[in-house]
Amino acid sequence: MTAALAEQGTPARVPAQDPPAPPATPRRRPRRERAFDDVPRWQIYLPLALYLLFTLVPFYWMLLFAVRPAGSTSLVPWPVTTAHFEKVWNERSFGIFFQNSMIVGVATLVATTTVALAGGYALARFDFRIKNAFMLALLCSQFIPGALMLVPLFEIFRNLQMINSLGSVVIAETVFQLPLSMILISGFIKNVPVSLEEAAWVDGCSRMRAFRAVVLPLLRPGLVAVGSFAFVHSWNHFLFALMFLSEQDKQTIPVGLNTLIGADSVDLGALAAGGVIAAVPVVIVFAFIQKWLITGFSAGAVKG
Amino acid sequence: MAHAAAVAQQPRAGRRRTGTGAAPRRLPYLLIAPAGLLMLGFIAYPVLSVFYYSLRHYNVTKPWKNGYAGLENYTRAFTEDPLFWSTLAFSAKWVVVQVGLQLALGLVLALLVNQTFVGRAVARSLVFSPWAVSGVLTTTIWMLLYNPSTGMSRYLADVGIGTYGTSVLSDTGTVFWAAVVAELWRGVPFFAILILADLQSIPKDLYEAASVDGANRMRQFLHITLPHLKDAIILSTLLRAVWEFNNVDLLYTLTGGGPAGVTTTLPLMIANTGIEGHDFGYASALTTVAFVILLFCSILYLRLSKFGGDRS
Numbered sequence: 001m002t003a004a005l006a007e008q009g010t011p012a013r014v015p016a017q018d019p020p021a022p023p024a025t026p027r028r029r030p031r032r033e034r035a036f037d038d039v040p041r042w043q044i045y046l047p048l049a050l051y052l053l054f055t056l057v058p059f060y061w062m063l064l065f066a067v068r069p070a071g072s073t074s075l076v077p078w079p080v081t082t083a084h085f086e087k088v089w090n091e092r093s094f095g096i097f098f099q100n101s102m103i104v105g106v107a108t109l110v111a112t113t114t115v116a117l118a119g120g121y122a123l124a125r126f127d128f129r130i131k132n133a134f135m136l137a138l139l140c141s142q143f144i145p146g147a148l149m150l151v152p153l154f155e156i157f158r159n160l161q162m163i164n165s166l167g168s169v170v171i172a173e174t175v176f177q178l179p180l181s182m183i184l185i186s187g188f189i190k191n192v193p194v195s196l197e198e199a200a201w202v203d204g205c206s207r208m209r210a211f212r213a214v215v216l217p218l219l220r221p222g223l224v225a226v227g228s229f230a231f232v233h234s235w236n237h238f239l240f241a242l243m244f245l246s247e248q249d250k251q252t253i254p255v256g257l258n259t260l261i262g263a264d265s266v267d268l269g270a271l272a273a274g275g276v277i278a279a280v281p282v283v284i285v286f287a288f289i290q291k292w293l294i295t296g297f298s299a300g301a302v303k304g
Numbered sequence: 305m306a307h308a309a310a311v312a313q314q315p316r317a318g319r320r321r322t323g324t325g326a327a328p329r330r331l332p333y334l335l336i337a338p339a340g341l342l343m344l345g346f347i348a349y350p351v352l353s354v355f356y357y358s359l360r361h362y363n364v365t366k367p368w369k370n371g372y373a374g375l376e377n378y379t380r381a382f383t384e385d386p387l388f389w390s391t392l393a394f395s396a397k398w399v400v401v402q403v404g405l406q407l408a409l410g411l412v413l414a415l416l417v418n419q420t421f422v423g424r425a426v427a428r429s430l431v432f433s434p435w436a437v438s439g440v441l442t443t444t445i446w447m448l449l450y451n452p453s454t455g456m457s458r459y460l461a462d463v464g465i466g467t468y469g470t471s472v473l474s475d476t477g478t479v480f481w482a483a484v485v486a487e488l489w490r491g492v493p494f495f496a497i498l499i500l501a502d503l504q505s506i507p508k509d510l511y512e513a514a515s516v517d518g519a520n521r522m523r524q525f526l527h528i529t530l531p532h533l534k535d536a537i538i539l540s541t542l543l544r545a546v547w548e549f550n551n552v553d554l555l556y557t558l559t560g561g562g563p564a565g566v567t568t569t570l571p572l573m574i575a576n577t578g579i580e581g582h583d584f585g586y587a588s589a590l591t592t593v594a595f596v597i598l599l600f601c602s603i604l605y606l607r608l609s610k611f612g613g614d615r616s
Contacts, residue, residue, distance in 0.1 A: 039521070044421050048431070051413060055431055058445045058489060061456075065448050073454065115338045122335035134336060141347055142543065148550065148571060148591045151357070151578040152350030175346040178339055207331075236438025238553045243579050254440040258557050261440075261447055268448060275444040279437070286436040290429055 062279075065272030084273035088260075092270060094277055096249055097256040101235055104169050104252060105281070108234035109227045111174040112181050116226065117219075119178075120185030121211070125194070138179040150243055157244055168244040169252070173234040181226045188222030189215065228289040232282050253278045354595075357588035364582040377589030387565060387573065388590075395549060395569045397480075402548045405488055407541055410495030415529075417496070418503045435493040439553020446486040446558065476566050479559055483567055487554055495540060502536035503529070538609045545605075546598060570594050 066084055068077045088094045123131065153172055154163075162168040192215050200210035238254035245251055257278060260271045361373045381388045417428045437445070449456045452471035461468045472482040506529065514524050552571050555561060561568035561576065568576075571594065578587030 039419060041421065044416055044419050047412070048416055048427055051416075051431055052427070054489065055434055055493075058449055059433070061448050062445050065454075073458075075459070115342065118335040119339035122332040126332035126335075128329075128332040131332075134340065137343065141343060142546070144347060144351065144595075148354070148574060148594055149347070149350050150575055151584050151587050151591065152353045153346065154579065155353070155584075156346070156350065171342075171346060175342050178342065182339060232436055236436075236441065238438065238440045238557070239575070243575075254438060254553075257440045257444050261443060261557055266447075266451075268451060268454060271444055272448055275441055275448075278441050278444075282436045282438075282441075283433075286433070287429075290432075 062272050062275050065268050066276045068269070070269050084269040085277070088270045088273045088277065092256065092260065092274065093248065094253065094256055094274055097251055097253045098277065100166060100250060101252040101254075102281075103166055104173065104241070105231045105235045107166075107170045108173045108177065109231040111170065112177045112230040113185075113223055113227045115174070116178055116181035116185050117223070119182045120189055121215075123182065123186040124189035138183060141179045150239065153240075154243060162244075164245055164247050164250055166245070166250060169234075169240045172240045172244070173230075173237060177230045177233060181230060184226050185219070185222060188219055192218050225289050228285045232285055235278075235282060351595075354588045354591050357584055358592045360585050362583075362585035362588070364584070370585075373585060377586050378593075380586065381589055381593060387568070390565070391568050391570050391573045394567065398484075398567075398569055399545050399549050401484060402487055402491065403541060403545045405484070406491045406495045406544060407537070409488065409492045410499055411533075411537075413492060413496040414499035414503055418500060432493045432497060434490040435497060437490050439551065440557050442486055442490050442554055443557040446482075446489070450482060473559060474563050476563055479563060479567055483555060483558055486558060487548075491544070491548070495544060498540040499533060499536060502533055506532050538606075542602060542605055546602070549594075549598065570597075 064075065064077050067080045067082075068074065069079065069081045069083070089098075122128070123135065157163050157168040157172075160168075162171075196214050196218075197210050200214045201207070205213065236254060238258065241252040241255050242258070245255070253274075257271070257274050260267070260274050358377055359373060359375070361369050361371055361376070363369065413431060417424060417431065421427075434442075450472050452458075457466055457472075458468060460466050472478040510528050511524055514528060519527070549569070550571055552569070552575055555567055555569060555572055556575070559567040561572050570590065574587050574590045574594065577583050577590065581587075
């Protein structure tokens with residue numbers, strides 16, 4: 001997976017796998033290329049090491065507090081305890097929060113990818129009268145923030161009697177994920193040559209079957225990336241869940257974390273353990289989509 | 305047989321492609337209908353209702369006062385509410401500092417991990433990892449680091465840096481930079497990813513040609529890299545500025561807008577007045593003001609950067 005990430009945009013002369021040791025004299029590159037490609041090594045490693053320190057120390061700190069016994073001040077987490085995890089999972093109902101977050105995340109993923117796939121296909125393959133207006137609406141909606149919509153959305157869900165139902169959060173998350181997802185997916189579909197589809201029609205496939213048999217398999221990486229964004233985003237997002245769900249057994253993980261942060265006597269071990277629980281699915285998904293991340297962005301988001 | 309079928313299907317396939325048949329003409333509308341309806345119902349309608357509410361007194365806890373208000377909600381914001389102007393000033397400061405630093409650090413980071421070096425793949429995934437972390441999780445992590453009795457300051461004080469028991473989050477002098485650092489931690493990787501994606505699309509032979517002509521690295525950066533990145537930088541800066549202005553997760557949970565309201569942004573003030581204060585009318589007026597500011601700044605920014613104009 002990491003090797004795949006290294007491959008992108010790397011000139012062919014560099015092996016995909018990083019060699020275990022710095023190259024010795026025989027592997028030296030031709031002199032001419034040094035001028036544009038070879039920075040002195042320390043100018044890369046030193047700033048990168050500093051930045052890595054800034055990136056990783058906070059993660060280490062959370063892990064440390066999560067597994068270190070209460071009252072310990074050691075910077076090395078030994079002996080390791082699972083007491084904080086058990087407490088957060090059972091007493092602070094993170095078990096229920098986790099389940100609710102999973103439901104919201106998976107439902108948002110499914111809804112966003114299906115609706116965006118249909119819309120993205122229309123935008124990529126057809127010319128129709130309101131297409132430009134629709135594209136403009138998609139781009140404009142990027143500038144309309146979720147936080148500013150809280151008041152009217154709260155009103156709408158109250159009228160629909162959906163306050164305190166996970167469905168309200170799923171709808172809100174899906175709606176705000178849709179524009180970017182649709183732009184990304186239509187970008188991915190445009191990259192699939194129309195001639196492939198036409199060949200399938202010529203062979204007697206219906207449009208639907210041609211799409212399923214020819215286009216969909218080629219879209220898989222893009223769909224995985226878009227779906228993962230939708231999942232991670234709704235897993236992390238806090239405000240909709242906080243505002244639309246007032247019963248405790250309907251809450252999601254970020255709201256649970258916030259109650260731990262706001263507690264009068266802050267139980268740091270529990271807070272850290274809750275943080276680790278919140279991070280685990282995101283880390284798994286992130287590891288999964290990494291290799292599509294940069295290509296995904298260059299295909300759709302940046303080029304708009 | 306397959307051939308015969310192909311011949312029989314050909315006219316139909318051709319008609320579908322040109323989109324003159326009845327079914328294909330309706331098909332695109334059917335396909336965008338779910339997305340379109342969702343966005344009409346949950347984005348367009350709410351936007352319009354915000355304008356409507358902003359002209360009314362609408363407070364759930366004071367139903368006897370509800371009714372048409374005209375511009376009263378707006379005059380209240382501009383002339384009576386001292387919090388409004390300080391909030392506006394803080395929002396501007398927050399966006400400018402945050403986006404400026406993210407752009408500078410993100411550009412450096414993207415240029416660094418775009419180089420070829422041993423361990424690049426691992427370095428990339430590690431420096432980008434905070435990107436996936438949410439506002440509340442970021443808050444959780446930095447709460448642990450900023451904790452006055454067991455956080456970073458205690459260990460730093462042990463080796464002689466700073467003093468024991470300082471809480472950067474309850475001091476009005478330090479809370480701004482404490483929040484900025486926490487937000488940078490997860491914001492810089494995102495910026496770097498966007499810029500890196502564009503860096504990779506620069507043809508390598510441009511640099512080879514430039515170095516044959518004797519251009520040094522600085523000149524190559526100024527004359528090849530920067531012009532190429534221009535559009536991506538403009539777009540991602542704008543998106544990021546809007547996002548940093550709108551996002552409430554981090555400040556809501558890290559500082560709660562305090563101490564003494566010094567870290568309240570306009571959207572945070574809207575959430576507090578609307579949802580917690582139940583004053584929907586005033587919150588809607590504030591929302592409208594925020595819309596107008598966003599729109600105005602976006603147009604101004606795109607005009608100033610000549611984005612989308614003719615670049616002949």
